[in-house]
Amino acid sequence: MEHNTVTQMRFSGFGGQGVVLSSIIFADTLTKQGYNVVQTQSYGIEARGGASRGEILFGKEEINYLKVVSPDILLALSQESCDKYVKDISPEGIVICDSFYIEKLPEINKKQLFAAPLTKIALDELGNDLFTNILALGFINGITNLVSQKNLEEAVLARVPERYYEANRKALQRGYEEAAKLKVN
Amino acid sequence: MAKYELLQGNQACALGALKAGVEFCAGYPITPASEVMEILAEKLPETGGRFIQMEDEIAGMGAIIGASVMGKKVLTPTSGPGFDLKQENLAFAAMAEIPCVVVNVQRSGPSTGGATISAQGDLMQAKYGTSGDSPRIVLYPNSVKEIYGTTITAFNLAEKYMTPVILLMDETIGHMRENVCLDEFDNVEIINRKFPDVAPENYHPYEPDETGIVKLAPFANGKGYRYVINGMHHTIDGMPSLTPENIYKTISRINDKVERYKEDIWQWEEQQTEDADIIIFAAGCVSRSASEAVKQLRAAGHKVGLFRPISIWPFPDEPLAKAIKNAKMVLVAEMNRGQLIHKVKEIATDNLKVVPLNIYDGTVIMPEHIIQSIKEAAK
Amino acid sequence: MSYLDYIKEKQFPLFTCAGCTHGTVTNTFLRVADELKLDKENTVIVCAIGCAGRIPTFLDFNVLRVTHGRALAFATGVKLSRPDVKVIVFMGDGDAVAIGGNHFIHAARRNIDITAIISHNEIYGMTGGQYAPTTLQGFKATTAPYGMIEPAFDVCELAKGAGSTYVARSDVYHINHLHKVMKNALTHKGFSTLEVITSCPTQFGRRNKMADPIKLVERIRDITVTQTAAEKMSVEELKDKIVIGEFVKTERPELTEIYEEKLGKLRKN
Structure with missing residues (x-):
């Protein structure tokens, strides 16, 4: 991602998967790490049940762009969002997929594709697919190492209710570990 | 060390208003402006202020003017269709010279248009939306941080020039989050309207001194300044009057002050x-x-x-x-x-x-x- | 003090037409104000447009005269921002229940401590005699040249339904009754509604063969019945009558007090 002074991220899925919240949490973390950050989201009919997305632009310089055009990092939690946005990615952009929902993985360079059954892990190990978005954050950071895992955890806890602290910590850690597995492979 | 935080545009507006000393907010729910009202509903009780959700946009505008007449710093947030309805009492505030801040987070229009769709369709309406020749100060920030600063400026200008001030925003910026550091505003100047400097028996609320700016005593001030505030053309005492002299004086005064102090108001x-x-x-x-x-x-x-x-x-x-x-x-x-x-x-x-x-x-x-x-x- | 201390004498005479009975409402208010020793420094009168809305500018109070129908919206801001201040709103019937109908029902619902005095003259006088939502069927107006076809609002029933905690109706003929209920309305805590049947010889009377102001007041005498009398009358007998009296006198938590009770503790100093 050296070619861009501004890095573009898109978090996508269907309404209810919490992709907007995960983009806000990641933006919080980037802010803490001293980046200039712009975070936006799509609203409206699109965001209720249909495709939903949260976006981040960040870098060391002032950010003039108002929206993401070609993501360097695309998180797709649904087949629809994956199909819709994969064509937008930058030449060296990576796609991070939840293979639980995305049966048909995009046909791109394997080096740019990272997939794990995030929703299944959340269901099996955390007992609720509501934790998928936080698990995905850990997974993204495990792959990209853009921010410190500690700062990311603090940002997560600042945006979730106290009674879910432990579950969210676990989700974040579990996602991070899942990324490590891919690297070993 | 500078402290950065991630803030949403609408949130920055509410926080800027609190920094400026907002004491009263009344409004009506509308996308994409509702966050401003939601945050003030939460925060105003903590600062001793008041919030009320009114029955419609017109009432929201009326209620803030009522509170401003009592000497409070006031704000109402809205968007296109609501801004249409605000015009009626916005004209009243301009005519009666009541300071207030109206936030219009623009969405695509006309009419319902698109609630979360960004557009810049209200730039002329912000100035010319009301009947008659009516003055308007309209500020239009382009970033989350600037929203915070211009919200403070909006209050300052309203209080300084005794006139409504519109803070125009774009849906894009209102709903955007950015990393901002607000340290530079720690000691920002806060302006409050002036109290009359003549004795009550010599007080004519609508006869300004050489500055051209009226000094309206808050109602029920306990010092004996009682008078009429009136949306009709009026005398120097606020009494309804339709003489050519009073009509000319009223229209000139409310408009001339913005023209006269434009260099102080201009920002670019x-x-x-x-x-x-x-x-x-x-x-x-x-x-x-x-x-x-x-x-x-x-x-x-x-x-x-x-x-x-x-x-x-x-x-x-x-x-x-x-x-x-x-x-x-x-x-x-x-x-x-x-x-x-x-x-x-x-x-x-x-x-x-x-x-x-x-x-x-x-x-x-x-x-x-x-x-x-x-x-x-x-x- | 005398009631004359509550007016700006040098602004008089009033602009109202000869024979207009809005002056009777004003007169009664001044006498009640004097009796109650209303603190004019700490009282705000809000009014708006129309004949009834303009009269308060002649009174020596803090007077906020606003846009048509919006008096209660402004008054809500006045009262909520300064709960210690007494707020009185003067409106006409068109002001209160046509253009301002939404504000009226919501102010009543909130039970905010405001007294609304509504002069009901069945017509838009200032604008030249158009029909009001209170014009009775059959009567003529410039916009009802063949007679009013719409049913009229019952302002007191509306107030009652919306939750006003004091609701009374009186008229300009029974001035002792008017005096009594106005005093009760002004001392009631919560949202109080006082509807006063008044007369407009210029715009209503002339069009309806009652140009003589005295005849119009006599009509009010003839069509009004007290609550006690009304109880003994059949539905048929009450058909063209207007009942005067106090219909609601109840207590309910008042808005600014609830605000203080629920939210006052959040204040950080």
Whole structure:
């Protein structure tokens, strides 16, 4: 991602998967790490049940762009969002997929594709697919190492209710570990 | 060390209002402005202020004027369809010289249009939406941090000039989050309206001193300043009057003060205009894309600059005239069918080419649109 | 003090037409104000447009005269921002229940401590005699040249339904009754509604063969019945009558007090 002074991220899925919240949490973390950050989201009919997305632009310089055009990092939690946005990615952009929902993985360079059954892990190990978005954050950071895992955890806890602290910590850690597995492979 | 935090535009507006000393907010739910009201509903009780959700937009505007008459600093947030309804009492505030801040987070119109769709369609309405010749101060920030600062400025100008001030925002910026550091506002100047400096028996609320600015005593002030506040043409005591003299005086006074102090009110930003052949004129969110376009075009060796009005009304005509004096072309980029371009054309000399770029399909104007327009126009 | 201390004498005479009975409402208010020793420094009168809305500018109070129908919206801001201040709203019937109908029902619902005095003259006088939502069927107006065809609002029933905690109706003929209920309305805590049947000889009377102001007041005498009398009358007998009296006198938590009770503790100093 050296070619861009501004890095573009898109978090996508269907309404209810919490992709907007995960983009806000990641933006919080980037802010803490001293980046200039712009975070936006799509609203409206699109965001209720249909495709939903949260976006981040960040870098060391002032950010003039108002929206993401070609993501360097695309998180797709649904087949629809994956199909819709994969064509937008930058030449060296990576796609991070939840293979639980995305049966048909995009046909791109394997080096740019990272997939794990995030929703299944959340269901099996955390007992609720509501934790998928936080698990995905850990997974993204495990792959990209853009921010410190500690700062990311603090940002997560600042945006979730106290009674879910432990579950969210676990989700974040579990996602991070899942990324490590891919690297070993 | 500077402390950065991630804030949403609408959140920055609410926090800026609190910094400015807002004491009363009344409003009606509307997308994309509701967050401003929601945050003030939570925070105002903590500062001893009051919040109420009214039965409609008209009542929201009425209630804040009522509270301002009692000496409170007041705000109401809204968007297009609600801004239509605010006009009635906005005119009252202008006529009766009651300070208040109206936030319009613009969405695509007319009518219901698109609640979360960004557009810059209310730039003329903000100035000309009401009946009669009515003054208006309209500020138009382009970033989350600037929203915080201009909200404070909006309150200061309202209190200083005893007039409503509109804070225009774009849905794009209102709903955007950015990392901001607000340390520089720690000691920001906060202006409060002046109390009368004559004895109650000599007090004529609508007879200003040489400054031209009325000093309206808050009602029920306990000091004996009792009078009438009235949306009809009025005497120096606020009594209804339809004599030519009083009609002329009322209309002149409310408008002249904004004209007279325009240099104090004007705010604008210029980027590399000194040697520019081509100047992009853009306000609100579009100015950020324009800024990026300037950067990229300069890197390619083109002499391009940016003029961005922050106060769009009163329109910064003299600063703009100065900035475009040596330019050959001005590109006016707006997310509407062409509104402020009329002001630019008024100022432009005959040998200056004024080119419009209008996108009003709900997407935002991107740097690439601007660069392409400039290239086509320069052919 | 006398009631004359509550007016701005040098602004008089009033602009109202000869024979207009809005003055009777004003007169009664001044006498009640004097009796209650209303603190004019700490009282705000809000009014708006129309004949009834303009009269308060002649009174020596803090007077906020606003846009048509919106008096209660402004008054809500006045009262909520300064709960210690007494707020009285003067309106006409068109002001209160046509253009301002929404504000009226919501002010009543909130039970905010405001007294609304509504002069009901069945017509838009200032604008030249158009029909009001209170014009009875059959009567003529400039916009009802063949007679009013719409049913009329019952302002007191509306107030009652919306939750006003004091609701009374009186008229300009029974001035002792008017005096009594106005005093009760002004001392009631919560949202109080006082509807006063008044007369407009210029715009209503002339068009309806009652140009003589005395005849109009006599009509009011003839069509009004007290609550006690009304109880003994049949539905048929009450058909063209207007009942005067106090219909609601109840207590309910008042808005600014609830605000203080629920939210006052959040204040950080």
